[in-house]
Amino acid sequence: EDKVVQSPLSLVVHEGDTVTLNCSYEVTNFRSLLWYKQEKKAPTFLFMLTSSGIEKKSGRLSSILDKKELFSILNITATQTGDSAVYLCAVERNAGNMLTFGGGTRLMVKP
Amino acid sequence: DAGVIQSPRHEVTEMGQEVTLRCKPISGHDYLFWYRQTMMRGLELLIYFNNNVPIDDSGMPEDRFSAKMPNASFSTLKIQPSEPRDSAVYFCASSTTSSEAFFGQGTRLTVV
Numbered sequence: 001e002d003k004v005v006q007s008p009l010s011l012v013v014h015e016g017d018t019v020t021l022n023c024s025y026e027v028t029n030f031r032s033l034l035w036y037k038q039e040k041k042a043p044t045f046l047f048m049l050t051s052s053g054i055e056k057k058s059g060r061l062s063s064i065l066d067k068k069e070l071f072s073i074l075n076i077t078a079t080q081t082g083d084s085a086v087y088l089c090a091v092e093r094n095a096g097n098m099l100t101f102g103g104g105t106r107l108m109v110k111p
Numbered sequence: 112d113a114g115v116i117q118s119p120r121h122e123v124t125e126m127g128q129e130v131t132l133r134c135k136p137i138s139g140h141d142y143l144f145w146y147r148q149t150m151m152r153g154l155e156l157l158i159y160f161n162n163n164v165p166i167d168d169s170g171m172p173e174d175r176f177s178a179k180m181p182n183a184s185f186s187t188l189k190i191q192p193s194e195p196r197d198s199a200v201y202f203c204a205s206s207t208t209s210s211e212a213f214f215g216q217g218t219r220l221t222v223v
């Protein structure tokens with residue numbers, strides 16, 4: 001059975017801090033790993049990672065995948081209160097496009 | 112495109128009643144997914160379709176749950192009879208073979 005484990009479960013930081021969120025996985029026929037941000041409603045897409053060691057970057061957010069050690073990290077630098085959300089990691093198999101989600105990391109950024 | 116559209120946004124029903132949740136995927140997307148999200152279990156895949164055909168329904172919790180996709184632009188998830196433990200947010204998502212999944216805004220179901 002596919003498994004995705006995220007840590008920490010929750011995190012409270014102050015504006016300006018840098019945070020690192022972790023995601024480890026076990027999946028048969030791995031295809032990609034995705035990060036989503038969920039505020040109050042629907043998860044919104046952040047990154048899709050398919051290759052090891054290649055950093056993906058979007059503004060203050062960046063992510064990298066290690067397919068040998070089966071994990072990914074999501075970094076957020078200079079955090080802002082608007083970064084407060086649940087960050088979800090999901091893995092996708094080669095067949096079927098279906099996603100298995102981790103439990104999420106709840107990030108709270110205080111002013 | 113307006114994105115994935117779900118209705119209703121909120122549903123409150125009494126135990127034993129039938130509930131139907133609706134989803135319109137993004138035009139051109141050939142995969143459609145139904146997920147359920149609860150505090151205890153997080154986001155769980157219930158069922159997904161490819162080209163309107165159900166591919167994997169192993170996540171459907173019980174026979175009380177059923178899903179259909181009569182055409183490429185519409186899907187339903189039905190619970191009959193509903194129970195309080197079905198209370199959750201139900202998300203529909205769609206994708207293409209090579210894209211990430213795009214989620215609808217969800218339906219918050221409360222069964223009392």
